[in-house]
Every structure is written in structure tokens, then in C-alpha cells.
Amino acid sequence: MLSKSQIKLIKSLSQKKFRNKHRLFIVEGIKGVQEFINSDFEIVSIYVTDANLKVSEKYLTIIDEKDLKKISFLSTPQKALGVFKIPEDKDAEIKTLTVVLDGVRDPGNLGTIIRLCDWFGVENIICSKDTVDCYNPKVVQASMGSLTRVKVLYKDIREVLERNKEIPVFGAMLEGDNIYSEKLPEKAFILMGNEANGISEEMQEYISKPLTIPQFGKIKETESLNVATATSIILSEFRRNASIER
Amino acid sequence: MLSKSQIKLIKSLSQKKFRNKHRLFIVEGIKGVQEFINSDFEIVSIYVTDANLKVSEKYLTIIDEKDLKKISFLSTPQKALGVFKIPEDKDAEIKTLTVVLDGVRDPGNLGTIIRLCDWFGVENIICSKDTVDCYNPKVVQASMGSLTRVKVLYKDIREVLERNKEIPVFGAMLEGDNIYSEKLPEKAFILMGNEANGISEEMQEYISKPLTIPQFGKIKETESLNVATATSIILSEFRRNASIER
Numbered sequence: 001m002l003s004k005s006q007i008k009l010i011k012s013l014s015q016k017k018f019r020n021k022h023r024l025f026i027v028e029g030i031k032g033v034q035e036f037i038n039s040d041f042e043i044v045s046i047y048v049t050d051a052n053l054k055v056s057e058k059y060l061t062i063i064d065e066k067d068l069k070k071i072s073f074l075s076t077p078q079k080a081l082g083v084f085k086i087p088e089d090k091d092a093e094i095k096t097l098t099v100v101l102d103g104v105r106d107p108g109n110l111g112t113i114i115r116l117c118d119w120f121g122v123e124n125i126i127c128s129k130d131t132v133d134c135y136n137p138k139v140v141q142a143s144m145g146s147l148t149r150v151k152v153l154y155k156d157i158r159e160v161l162e163r164n165k166e167i168p169v170f171g172a173m174l175e176g177d178n179i180y181s182e183k184l185p186e187k188a189f190i191l192m193g194n195e196a197n198g199i200s201e202e203m204q205e206y207i208s209k210p211l212t213i214p215q216f217g218k219i220k221e222t223e224s225l226n227v228a229t230a231t232s233i234i235l236s237e238f239r240r241n242a243s244i245e246r
Numbered sequence: 247m248l249s250k251s252q253i254k255l256i257k258s259l260s261q262k263k264f265r266n267k268h269r270l271f272i273v274e275g276i277k278g279v280q281e282f283i284n285s286d287f288e289i290v291s292i293y294v295t296d297a298n299l300k301v302s303e304k305y306l307t308i309i310d311e312k313d314l315k316k317i318s319f320l321s322t323p324q325k326a327l328g329v330f331k332i333p334e335d336k337d338a339e340i341k342t343l344t345v346v347l348d349g350v351r352d353p354g355n356l357g358t359i360i361r362l363c364d365w366f367g368v369e370n371i372i373c374s375k376d377t378v379d380c381y382n383p384k385v386v387q388a389s390m391g392s393l394t395r396v397k398v399l400y401k402d403i404r405e406v407l408e409r410n411k412e413i414p415v416f417g418a419m420l421e422g423d424n425i426y427s428e429k430l431p432e433k434a435f436i437l438m439g440n441e442a443n444g445i446s447e448e449m450q451e452y453i454s455k456p457l458t459i460p461q462f463g464k465i466k467e468t469e470s471l472n473v474a475t476a477t478s479i480i481l482s483e484f485r486r487n488a489s490i491e492r
Contacts, residue, residue, distance in 0.1 A: 108354075112472060119471055121462030149463065180486040213482065214489045216367035217395065225365055225478075226358060232475045233482040236459065240426040243460045 002047075002067045010071040010083065016133045023086045025135035026071075029078035032145050039148035042085040047071065051079040073137040086135055092124045092153050094164050096187055097238055100157050101127045102203050103194035104227055110134060111142020112228035113192075118146035120235040125150060128157045161189065161206045168208045171199050172230050176210030184238045192227055192234075248293075248313045256317040256329065262379045269332045271381035272317075275324035278391050285394035288331040293317065297325040319383040332381055338370045338399050340410050342433055343484055346403050347373045348449050349440035350473055356380060357388020358474035359438075364392035366481040371396060374403045407435065407452045414454045417445050418476050422456030430484045438473055438480075 012018035013026050024044060027036045030051045037043060037055045046059045049068055053060070068077045092098070099122055104110055110132050117125055125134075132139060134152040143150075161169060170184070171191040191207060193199035199207070213225060213233050225233070258264035259272050270290060273282045276297045283289060283301045292305045295314055299306070314323045338344070345368055350356055356378050363371055371380075378385060380398040389396075407415060416430070417437040437453060439445035445453070459471060459479050471479075 112475060115472070116475060118463050119459075119461055121464065178489060180489050213365075214485075215365055216485050216489070217364050218367065226361070229358060229362060229475065229478045232471075232478045236479045236482065237486075239460075239462050242462075243424060243426050 002061075002063060002070065007067075007070050010081075013083075014073060014137060016136070019086065019133065019135050024083055025086055025140065026073070026137060027082045027084060027140055028072060028074055028080065028137070029141075030080045032140070033080040033082040035145035035148050036082055036084055041087065041148065044083040044085060046080065046082045048080045053080060074141075089153055089155075090151075092126055092151070092155070092160065094160075094167060094187075094189075095123065097122050097235075098167075098189050099125045099231065099235075100160070100169075100189050100191045101125060101131045102157060102191060102199050103128055103197070104131045104192065106195055106227075107132050107136050107138035108142050109195065109226070109228045110136075111139045111144075113231050114139070114143040114150050114152065115146045116228070116232050116235055117150045118143075120239050122235065123151060125152045126157055126160055127152060127154050129154055158203065158206070161203075164189070169206050170209050170211050170234075171204065171207035172227075172234060173199065173204075173207070173210040173212060174224055176212035178214055179211045179234065179237050180214070182209065182211065184241070186238075186242070188238070190231075190234055190238070192231055195227055198224075248307075248309060248316065253313075253316050256327075259329075260319060260383060262382070265332065265379065265381050270329055271332055271386065272319070272383060273328045273330060273386055274318060274320055274326065274383070275387075276326045278386070279326040279328040281391035281394050282328055282330055287333065287394065290329040290331060292326065292328045294326045299326060320387075335399055335401075336397075338372055338397070338401070338406065340406075340413060340433075340435075341369065343368050343481075344413075344435050345371045345477065345481075346406070346415075346435050346437045347371060347377045348403060348437060348445050349374055349443070350377045350438065352441055352473075353378050353382050353384035354388050355441065355472070355474045356382075357385045357390075359477050360385070360389040360396050360398065361392045362474070362478050362481055363396045364389075366485050368481065369397060371398045372403055372406055373398060373400050375400055404449065404452070407449075410435070415452050416455050416457050416480075417450065417453035418473075418480060419445065419450075419453070419456040419458060420470055422458035424460055425457045425480065425483050426460070428455065428457065430487070432484075432488070434484070436477070436480055436484070438477055441473055444470075 019025050027033050043059050047061050047063050169189045265271050273279050289305050293307050293309050415435045415437055
């Protein structure tokens with residue numbers, strides 16, 4: 001049985017202000033919860049109905065479906081829900097390719113970008129403070145465990161770029177150079193902007209090379225590509241040379 | 247004022263069986279509705295609150311916010327809702343690059359793929375009959391008007407590939423050849439599979455070349471890429487050569 005105060009605490013974690021107050025976030029689904037248990041994240045408590053999870057008993061509480069429904073953020077709860085600690089925001093050490101997000105707002109987009117960075121071996125994502133919180137339950141869900149392997153840091157991104165002036169900044173723009181013709185280095189910042197407005201004016205001045213994914217359709221009415229889709233193509237372009245052994 | 251039967255009819259269009267019965271679908275939002283008005287789709291009726299749409303008056307009904315809320319599928323209705331006719335499913339003439347979907351189920355994924363095909367100049371998407379319906383309101387919303395420029399056809403995809411045996415079939419697989427090393431032709435089928443199960447066994451035998459997007463992350467636990475994300479990278483690879491003038 002869950003106490004009322006436990007339910008209230010967990011439910012409050014849908015809101016950023018309570019996540020920040022308690023420094024806690026939640027993960028749902030057996031696979032996802034197990035990935036976070038196995039990771040560097042600190043476990044607080046794990047609630048399961050009949051799932052088989054490899055975790056020390058001291059964290060484990062068996063609950064019934066009805067209780068799980070009370071604490072779950074999913075329309076169809078997934079047998080396991082874990083509460084974990086939000087780690088301290090460390091300084092990012094920029095070693096290789098790093099994605100910088102300037103005001104990405106949609107949780108699904110951030111989740112997809114985290115998953116992409118995991119796939120393409122990008123260790124750090126540096127987000128402006130107005131980017132959606134990566135511990136938002138929808139982001140955690142969409143990132144499919146990749147959040148255990150990719151560091152997402154919230155910084156004054158202008159300050160980060162200032163401090164790393166020797167690293168080139170490639171910005172995704174509607175009017176830029178054809179990405180397919182560019183020589184892309186192994187160490188770089190890839191700057192992606194907000195869904196509706198793109199990269200903010202303030203940040204545009206930091207771009208050393210604006211990149212565009214050329215459009216092939218006949219009619220030019222087509223909207224710009226979605227930010228997660230554009231990120232996938234850009235990361236693929238940065239990585240493709242390394243993967244062709246010739 | 248809307249009659250009860252009008253409201254009932256429009257609301258019923260959230261379900262595929264009623265869309266098929268009436269051969270109607272809906273579009274929401276000023277920009278989207280205007281794009282469909284300007285396209286080859288046949289207009290049935292347009293409902294607006296205070297939007298300024300360029301359309302013959304005979305189709306136009308001005309309604310209040312309360313009525314719009316009754317017929318809208320959005321949590322925040324967008325001032326305009328259009329009802330259009332579903333066109334007859336024609337035979338696909340395979341001229342260039344064609345995307346073939348084998349059981350894609352998520353409306354957001356199909357919407358994103360339609361938008362991507364629009365961007366990359368792919369004229370036809372051929373879907374297996376168990377792929378999500380492109381006139382589903384969520385697909386229409388996610389495709390952002392691209393459905394007016396890209397033809398989405400529902401066919402026995404096995405039969406289509408049989409009939410076009412001279413065109414190579416590139417299938418997205420977890421175990422395939424490195425896409426970055428392949429010479430990709432201008433005329434081809436790109437076969438993409440279901441979110442959870444990939445390309446069905448039945449269809450795998452039609453693949454002339456299995457393609458894989460290499461993974462760069464250290465840990466191999468990473469889930470496969472999302473089908474829409476993988477489609478974006480594959481389409482980009484097919485088009486990149488054409489865009490580099492050297």
C-alpha cells in the first residue's frame with residue numbers, strides 16, 4: 001500500500017518546480033527502470049506490480065495495479081516505476097562532438113535528440129535554460145534509457161561557447177551552406193534552435209558555419225524539417241566519414 | 247450554428263471505418279486548411295471562427311468557438327477546420343525514389359515520414375494495408391500540409407514489389423551493409439518496417455540490399471533508431487550525391 005504522502009510526492013514530480021525542490025524524477029517501464037538501476041543514477045525507490053527487476057530489496061516495494069495507476073504518468077501503466085535522484089549539474093568537458101540546444105520546447109523532440117546522441121556517440125548535450133527539462137516524464141519516456149548514457153546539462157550556452165572559442169560552432173539554419181558539401185570536423189558544437197523560431201538572434205552571432213539541409217521537393221512551401229529530424233541528418237553527416245574505411 | 251448531425255458526422259471521422267464509409271477526412275488550423283484548399287483535394291466544407299481563408303463562399307460556414315470545440319480533435323482548436331474528400335486510391339507509377347512502409351503504426355511517425363518525403367522530393371509512399379491511415383487526424387496534423395504534395399497509397403506491397411522487379415529494394419535492417427559505404431541509385435524502393443518488429447519476414451525476402459545506419463555509441467544496449475529518424479537519415483543519404491555539384 002502506498003501512503004497518501006508518497007502518492008502526492010510522486011505525482012508532484014510531473015512539475016519541474018517539484019522535481020527541482022526534491023531533486024527527484026521518475027522512470028516507467030521494466031526495461032527503462034532496469035537501465036536506470038544499472039546506471040550511475042542514484043536509486044531512491046522502485047515500485048513494481050509483478051515485474052522481475054534486478055535490484056537490492058531495500059529499494060523495492062510491491063504494489064497492486066490500482067496503486068500503480070495512482071502514481072503513473074502513463075495512460076497504460078507499465079508494471080514498474082522508479083524514483084531516482086537528479087544528479088548535480090556538472091561542468092561539461094567538451095571533448096568531441098557536442099550538441100547545443102537553444103530553446104527546444106517539445107519533450108518528444110528532446111527525448112528523440114537524446115536517443116540520437118546515444119546512437120551517434122555524442123556524450124554531452126548542453127541546453128539553454130529555456131529548453132524543456134530532461135527529467136520531464138515525457139522526455140524520459142521518449143529517450144528510451146539513453147538518458148543513462150548521454151549527459152544533459154543546463155547552462156548559459158552563450159557562456160559555454162565563449163569559453164570554448166577554439167571549437168567551431170555549426171548552426172542549423174534555413175539559409176546556410178549545403179551540409180553535404182562541407183568538411184565536418186570531429187570536434188565541434190552543433191547548435192540547434194527552437195521549433196518555431198530557430199536559433200535565437202543572440203546566439204546566431206556565435207555560429208562559425210551555418211549549415212542547411214537542402215530541400216529536394218519541387219514546391220518551396222514545405223515547412224522546415226522538424227528539429228529532431230534535422231538533428232538526425234546533421235549527426236549522421238558528422239559521423240559518416242569516420243565510418244567509411246577506405 | 248452547427249446541427250447535431252453535422253457534429254456527429256465530423257466527430258465520427260476520427261475513426262477509420264467512418265472515414266472510409268463517408269470518404270471524408272478533416273484538416274485543422276488556418277495554414278493547413280488553406281494548403282488543402284489550394285491543393286487537388288476536393289473541398290466539402292470549411293468551418294472558421296474568425297480566420298481569413300481564401301476560399302469560395304459556398305464552402306464557408308462561420309461558427310463560434312464553442313461550436314468549433316465540439317467538432318475539433320485538438321485540445322486547443324485552431325480557428326479553422328476543413329472537411330475534404332478522400333481521393334480514390336490510384337495505381338502508383340514508380341518513377342524515382344519511393345518509400346514503402348511495412349506496418350508503421352504510430353500516427354506521428356507516418357506524419358513525420360510524409361513531411362520528410364515532401365522535403366526530399368519523394369512523390370509516392372506505398373503503405374501496407376496494416377500501416378496507420380494517412381487520413382487519421384493525428385497523421386494529417388503531423389504531416390503539416392505535406393500530404394497535399396506527397397501521394398500516400400495503400401496497397402498489397404508484396405504485389406507492388408513483385409510487379410517492379412527491376413527496381414532494387416533497400417531495406418532498413420539492424421544487420422545490413424553500412425549505408426555510408428553504399429552507392430545508392432536514384433530510382434529505388436526504400437523499405438521501412440514496423441516500430442517494434444521491423445520489416446516482416448514475408449517482406450524481407452524482397453530486399454535486394456539490406457542497409458544499416460552504423461551505431462557510434464560505446465554501449466550496444468542502445469535501442470534501434472526510431473523509424474522516422476532512420477527514414478530521415480536514409481533519405482538524406484540517397485539524396486546527398488545529387489546535391490553536391492563537383
